[in-house]
Amino acid sequence: MAINVDTVYRTVLLVLNKENRGYITPDEFNKTATQVQLDIFEQYFDDLNQQLRVPQQGNDYANRQRAIEQKLAPFKGYGQCEYTGVTTPNATVNDKTFAIPVVDGRGNTVINSGLEPVDTPADPNATPAVEAETQVAFYKLGTVFYKNPGASAPTSEVQLVTRDEYNSLNKSELTAPSVYSPIFMYEDYRLTIAPDTINDNVYASFIRKPRNVIWNFTTDSNNNNAYSWSAATSTNFELLQSEQTEVIVRILLYSGIVVKDYQVVQLAAQEVQQNEINQKS
């Protein structure tokens, strides 16, 4: 479950306003919250790499690899790669490529334009009823699979190689890729797969980018135009709830800079450092 943005904002304000240290506006909060979410999110990949080199406990909740995988789970997607290559006999290897998935397994549109995802709400009153449309932003490519359509052939993982490896591997019979052990180059968001008899049934897993955090509000004319939280138009943190304290402490760190209170910055930085030591020792 996601972290409620209102809970975080109110906690941050509570800590900051203690002893009248300062105030952070909703716009400042939204920007720092988004920054913090991406900070923590990006850290997962380095943490996972680190933990993969450490023998893990079998216990469910003590296994750090598994814990990080769980934190990444909400952002994992899977979709089919569309073959857009040319099938003429004269096509070069660069013409025979696959695009990254444009639709994920849940029907969301995958965008890779640098724009932020937009959600179009469902309209049950329209005739015919309009279903909700959701976009997700592509972040990192995961594993690529080839589902061999032959009845007896299994799904094969397609291995990522560099361009020089791609050429070298194709030169020897002992290393040549096959439908059971295909390889691919990943350049300019396109997949070039060998053997080039593969022109369909390629799927890829990927990580999507977390949505920007938004604490949205309406003004209450009966209460001196005070900000009133609008749950319907806000966007919660997408990180797991187990990250709530980490999120608040890191926002406080940025907030301390915004309100120019370096005591807050120092305390928050110490807290962040202590948490990291505990998590990785």
Next chain:
Amino acid sequence: MATTTTLSNGFISINDIINNFIISYTGPGKLIPDSKRTEVVFHARRCLQEFAYETLKSQFTKETTVGASAGGVSTLSIGGVGTGYTASTYNTTVTSGGSGTGLTVSLTVNGSGSILSATVVSAGSGYSSGDIIALTGGAGSNGTLSVASLVTPPPQPSQRPVSSDSLAVIGVKRSQTPNSVTFLEMTETLDRPPTTNLEYYIDYSVSPNVLEFNSSLNGFKLEYTYLSNYLTTSEEAAIPKLAEEALYSCIVYAILANRENTNPNLLQRLLIEKIDKLEKSKSRLVFTNFSE
């Protein structure tokens, strides 16, 4: 399991050996923490060649077209991709046009029902290279195929020579859809050609590598499985399970021997294990008769 349908209990494909090895022998905390699949594939194929030529028989499956008439279609190229075809790999579509008759094809289509590839199920007869054939059966516009090459007619009607490396044919099947596979039996009578389309015949007095069929199967593609007399790089090749453990040992040794920081004592132990398992599997295979 790839192409090991007939003797699946006693055989395993190289592809499965590679997959098993990657799962069980590589990964964090294991002897080989960082191996790539391409590396394992190379060593698996190379280790296979380490086995003696006469002790390890490989099993393969190939396609052949029975007793093709003159003008039977072998390969096709796509002219128009069309739209609205069923998204199925085994969608057999009746065709029309060209100078011949009887051609049926299996299509692979994309999400919008346009043709990606077409393979011949039944070759038909009377076609010429370059014939344009319309594909009926699409819900949208019809796609077109062009005849790229023709089947070479067999030496005699209803006969097909099998691969030149075949030691023995161990199974023949007719497969048009995944749910409709018919295994043909080898007839033990002297009826030549076989009297039904469920049988095949091998005249060992002439050649063990020529299959003969009932003429009603003419033009149809069949799959035959055989034991090869040489080793290969194909991942579909089936390896006797008696050699499976020896292959794992060979691959482990080959990969670690190629690492610069491998402990020499460990390497020595792995070498002894590899030699021991190779010898054991060879002696087992020599005394095993797979035809029984």
